[in-house]
Amino acid sequence: MQQDLSKISTRAPKDMEKTETKEKLVSILEELDELQNLLFAEGKHSLLVVIQGMDASGKDGAIKNVFGTLNPQGVSVTSFKTPTPEEIGHDFLWRIHKHAPLKGTIQVFNRSHYEDVLITRVHKWIDDETAFKRMKAINNFEKLLLQHNQTHVLKFYLHVSKEEQEERLNERISDVTKQWKYNENDFKEAKLWDDYMKAYEDCFEQCNEVPWTIVPADQNWFKEYTIASAVRDTLKDLNMKYPGMKKE
Template identity: 70%
Template sequence: MIQLNKISTRAPKNLNKEKIKAKTAKLVAELDELQNLLFAESKHSVLIVIQGMDASGKDGAVRNVFGNMNPQGVTVTSFKAPTALELSHDFLWRIHQHAPAKGMIQIFNRSHYEDILVTRVHKWCTDAVAKERMRAINDFEWLLTRHNHTHILKFYLHISPEEQKQRLTERIHDPQKQWKYNEKDFEEAKLWKEYMRMYEDCFNHCNKIPWIITPADQNWYKEYIMAEALHSLLKNLKMQYPGLKK
């Protein structure tokens, strides 16, 4: 059972920052070729789910870990508040249409898990409905993995409330970050304990594909964990370039 308050949000103290950054750079460079191989072979697909509190570094991870790969083979979808059309369907309707095709890497910046997180924190959905949605999520992920050779990596970017406060405050004063400022983020931060409780419930009920709890107070370590996980996944697929078409 995952208890977030017992998991560090920082890198182990014995790690050398510069050495880890060098390793990450090497992994990211190799990911470009592995993604090309994935696209060429077109037997597998990859879904990367990124969840985390506001300012946990989701956008930065997308840019720094996955931004070096060929944009023809990588798609990013950000799920915000559902539209009226989306609300008129089941909650997975808007998600399923973005599932990756064979050969593709699909990144969800926030995901179907929002419908059992923010909705519960704000009492827009009951616990009973949330439990039903968890079962549907497990079935949905099983469907992708079993019938479309989709490999799923689920990252929770584990940031401390102190680091979050600092980053949210930077958005007020840093001209390069002011475009990200949203007054509501500070209100959501006040609900920290409730969010943690809902995240833990999510991890413990939607864990058939395990979550990677990723310490996110230091971007260099967060990016290493994510790059290494994707690199390991793709290497283990033992992919080969197709030969000449007959």
């Protein structure tokens, strides 16, 4: 059954308390540090963390605050922007596949292959038939990573309200340390809100062999806690062990 994003809250559950949750985050980040070391030492698995969301939904902040304390040697972040002519000359997964994580490491995608069924679709650069074909290819691609290289894919949609987005976009005009992020197109894109929601809902329904996590993202502390917890749980479930001495 298709999700209706307008019926899903963009805020933390009422029983979550900010200060307490922030303290929990600190201890999760410590666990993550240890788990990342194991991941690297064991060298059997890898993690691909996909971060999607509307402009100003807090993708950059999430990446900084969840992955910023890990060992940078085992984490890599790739931001996918407008494709280059060389990238456009290939299938839409070509530029993505290049950045699949190496065993033992965590790869974070700031935007991803999902843009090829989101912005492209909302602007009608591709028709629906193409979009649905691409969503099938995405399923296959994500399965390939898991089945053939033990790459565990985690997909997060940062769910902000229209009102929160507007407030944050306006801050990019008023705050001198944020002005460099300002892009007048963001306001134009914001007007296409409903089309974006529809396109996201289709992604959640069609590309669900690896499940999505919808992250209430109006409050940064809850967003960060949710992502960090999910990453920790995934790593813990791998039951990793230090491999001992390598045989030459």
